[in-house]
Amino acid sequence: MDWWKKKNNKSPRAVLQRQRLVRERERGEILLQETIQCCDGKSNPIKCFSADEILEATDTFSESNRVSQLYDDFPFDWYSGKQKDNNNDHHHTILIKKWRYRLNDHNRGNFCRDIAMSSMVSGHKNFLKLMGCSLESENPVLVYHAVEKKPTSLDLKTVVSWRERLKIAEDIAIALAYLHTAFPRPFVYRIMRLGDILLDENGAAKLSNFSHCVSIPLGETFVKLGFRCVGGDYDYMDDDYLLNGVVSEKTDVFSFGVFMQKLLTGEERFRELNGRRTEWLGSYNMNVPRCWSNTIGEFSIYAVVDPHLLEKMGRVSEEEHCQMKAFLVLAERCIGLGGEVPKMVEVAKELKRFIKNASSPSYSTEIHM
Structure with missing residues (x-):
């Protein structure tokens, strides 16, 4: 029996190593399932980093390497972090997203969906470029390519150029339109939050975090989900999703319309202009703030524009005034307050036209689709 005792008398370190490998295999299986499901049977290659590689790259997640500008x-x-090139001594910058919590049955699928979707869209200019992931630790990570300068999250108090905000709107509209049209089944981003929009050193906006992204089944125009609080900003959620759990492309269009309004007004003035009212979500026993008691378009442009933006601009030219009014008209169409709700592709095209014609004296507030 000595051989049996020897075989089963494993050291604590060996037991922990075994448990880690089991966890990694389980996560890998879920990741593979998510990837195959997202890619309609075609799996994308995803590089796996070891825990030691991640610790070395970030100096054991030192505070000096934390991107403090991003939302907390x-x-x-x-x-x-810095990753050493295998062929020489050159180091290139990487961006690492580390989950704060241990993965459990509730959030494991969200994490794996984020990896799978990120791998599918990483070639597009308005998404972060995924390098791979590490699944060995209790707090897994995603690894992205990064430029030398650290990215920042979108903060409307620091982005004080109207043209910059207009370009950010176009970038995110293009990203959402890509999710809706580039794949056999449309993907709906679903949960919009400013903290999921990152700005690179050139001010280009990139959409990240696909934890709550869902696909529309073939031949259908929507999918019905059981509503569950997911930590999003309720301002961005349309009533059909909040009250009925119905998710469609219009879910993203509505979110984007609210995003457009906040780009022009700033979050503080957005609250002032819209007011807030409470709706009761039946059996969910949840008070949800909603904001559509008024339309922003009822106010004058000077009462609407973000004070931080006005302070920087000094004055609003006639061309900018017309452009802002057209911007608001489009935003209200997105949230269903001005006729037929447009597709995200149409919204992206219209925003591109805004930028192209920004300096035209004959710029009109008419919306052309």
Whole structure:
């Protein structure tokens, strides 16, 4: 019996190593399932980093490598790091998203969906470029390519150029339109939050975090989900999703319309202009703030524009005034307050036209689709 005792008398370190490998295999299986489901049977290659590689790249997640400009109220932290090139001594910058919590049955699928979707869209200019992931630790990470300068999250108090805000709107509209049209089944981003929009060193906006992204079944125009609080900003959620759990492309269009309004007004003035009212979500026993008691378009442009933006601009030219009014008209169409709700592709095209014609004296507030 000595051989049996020897075989089963494993050291604590060996037991922990075994448990880690089991966890990694389980996560890998879920990741593979998510990837195959997202890619309609075609799996994308995803590089797996070891825990030691991640610790070395971030100096054991040192505070100096933490990207402090990004939002702090999210379930993950961002770090910059340096990865050594295998062929020489050159180091290139990487961006690492580390989950703050241990994965459980509730959030494991969200994490794996984020990896799978990120791998599908990483070639597009308005999404972060995924390098791979690490699944060995209790707090897994995603690894992205990064430029030398650390990215920042979108903060409307610091982005004080109207043209910059207009370009951010176009970038995110293009990203959402890509999710809706580039795949056999449309993907709906579903949960919009400013903290999921990152700006690179050139001010280009990139959409990240696909934890709550869902696909529309073939031949259908919507999918019905059981509503569950997912930590999003309720301002961005349309009533059909909040009250009935119905998710469609219009879910993203509505979110984007609210995003457009906030780009022009700033979040503080957005609250002032819209007011807030409470709706009761039946059996969910949840008070949800809603904001559509008024339309922003009822106010004059000077009463609407973000004070931080006005302070920087000094004055609003006639061309900019017309452009802002057209911007609001389009935003209200997106949230269903001005005729037929447009597709995201149409919204992206219209925003591109805004930028192209920004300096035209004959610029009109008419919306052309």
